[in-house]
Amino acid sequence: MTAPVLSVSAQPAIESTADVLIVGALQSADSAVLFADPAFTALSTVLADLGVTGARDQVVRIPASVGGARTIAIVGLGKDAGVDALRAAAGSAVRQLTGVESVAFAFPLASTAELTAVVEGAALGAYSYTEYRQASLAGTRLPAGRVTVHSALDGTDAVAHALVVSEAVALVKDLVNMPASDLYPEALADRAVAAAADLPVTVRVWDEAELAADGFGGIAGVGQGSTRPPRLVKVSYAPETASRHIALVGKGITFDTGGLSLKPAGSMVGMKYDMTGAATVLAVVLAAARLSLDVRITAWLCIAENMPSGNAIRPNDVLRIRGGRTVEVLNTDAEGRLVLADGLVAAGEEEPDAIIDVATLTGAAIVALGNRYYGVMGEDALVARVLAAGAGVGEQLWAMPLPDELRATLNSDVADIANAKMGSSAGGMLLAAVFLREFIGTRGTGDDAVTIPWAHLDIAGPAHNTGGGWGFTNAGPTGVSVRALLRLAEDFSRP
Known part of the structure; x- marks a missing residue:
């Protein structure tokens, strides 16, 4: 994905010569209300005739009747013009207005927060993936390569932050979009190393022999059925002045057939995205750097x-997770929790202030929460911080x-857990989290030891958008939870 050129211009929007100048419309009880720079007030008289309702994701494009742009697009914001609505509307407009070179925004922005939301939304909406198109590439309509937001506000920080955020989300989308034939464990590890180049981070990769030697029995066990062996990648960002430490653990199943507990053919389609959690934690640590x-x-x-x-x-095999705890495998298609167990133990050995794991873990999460919300479970105070971080960036948790x-339902006749x-579908998302909780370590020693605060994010529902686009979200991988976790990291970085 090539990032668009983003800029904030103090030039009056009426003087813009962009291919498309974008204004907004708000829903109201009677008719849509124009949300635009005052220079475009004349458009208010034609909204009803054009069928503009102000509904979210509605985009109406007309020849320019005012100003210097080639055309004007009116995008719906819904019922309010808060930062979440602005972010979604900007992203929706850029996502839908394909086949043009440049777009510009003429929203009346009153604060840096509003400006940042528009720039970020536009950057996120500009994502496209054409790596595997050849014969169809010439006919593929791509989003604009240049995005300008007209505002008298200083946009330097907004543009810089939006680029980092959008590039982090795009990294996740690019990795998830790759077919498993090209993105196998070693290839994903190599991509992680390459993505970290020139950043102040260190990377360590365990190959299959090192995984076995160091006791990572969950990752090694799940990966032993493939001719393409497993990997563990540790990416560390450790500024000298930092006083807090967050560990992020991501599920990275590059393709999930279910193993010997084989999935039906239809259920395997889309299983290349089962490494979204690993891609997410990689993107977050690099963005933080x-x-x-x-x-x-x-x-x-x-x-x-x-x-x-x-x-x-095989079902009934016993794996020894790092640290020694044993797991009887009753369902080889419940493999994500096995690889995460190793990662959680390893993360806990460093006694961080918090551990957050991210995974497309259970179909039960989709049954419970649908395709736009993701579940958060764990220690109450940390869960509250994660929820607040998500709300702060407009994600739905x-x-x-x-x-x-x-x-007690996870008791084993022969192993620790x-x-x-088998045979029970009750509370599947919750049961998976209860399993993971067994592998959370402690900080301190003896009577002073306390369990490390931990949160589990099951992003199975919103990680992959199988329907039409909405807001800045295209069909396909969404990069969900990247922005929430980055906001959480910003929260932890403050004194």
Whole structure:
């Protein structure tokens, strides 16, 4: 993905010569209300005739009747013009107005927060992926390569921040869009190393032999059925002045067939996106480094390909997770929690202030929360901070419980814990989180030891948009939770 050229201009919007000048419209009880620079007030008289309602994602494009732009587009903001609505409207307009070279915004922005929202939304909406197009490339209509926001406000910081955020989201989307034939565990590890080049981070990669030697039995076990062996990648950002430390653990299943507990054919389509969690934590730590946040962040990418073969783990096999705890595998298609267990233990060994794991973990999350919300479970105070961070960037999160009574359903006849309860579909998202909680370590020693605050993000629903685009979100991978986690990192970086 090539990022658009973003700029904020103090030039009056009426003088813009962009291919498309974008103004807004708000929904009201009677008719749409123009949301635009006062120089475009004349457009108010034609909104009804043009069928403009102000509904979110509505874009109406007309020949320019005022100003110097070639055409004018009116984008709906919905019922308010808050920062979330502005971000979504800017992204929706750029996403839909393809096949043009330049767009400009003539919104009446009153604050830096509003300006930042518009610039960020536009940058996010400009995403496209053409890596595997050849014969169809010439006919592919791409978003604008130049985006200008007309405002008297200083946009220097807004543009710089929007570029970092949009590039982080684009990194996730680019990786998830790649077919598993090209993005296998070693390839994802190599991509992580390449993405980290020239940034103030250190990277360590464990190959299959090192995973076995260092006791990462979950990652090694899940990956042993594939001819393309597993990897663990640790990306560390550690500014000298940082006083807090966050660990991020991401599920990185580059393709999930279900293993010997084989998925139906239809359920395998889309399973290349099962490494979204690993891509997400990679993008967040690199973005934090680019922004020079004053917080230590360690990302753990737990990467394997879950394939059936004569070498694959079988139901009733027992894996020894790092640290020694044993897991009886009853369902080889509940593999994500196995690789995450290794990552959570390794993350806890460094005694960070918080651990957050991110995973497209359960179909039950989609049943419970649909395709736009993701569930957050864990220690109450940290969950509250994650929810606040998500709300601050307009993401849709929902706190879910961790019922203690579910732990007994994971009892094993032969091991410390089982990875699933066969024959039961009750509370599948919650059960997976209860399993993961078993692998959270402590800080301190003896009587002073306390459990490390931990939060689990199940992003299975919104990680991949299988419907039409909305706001700045295209069809396909969404990069959800990147912005929330980056906001959380900014929160932890403050004194």
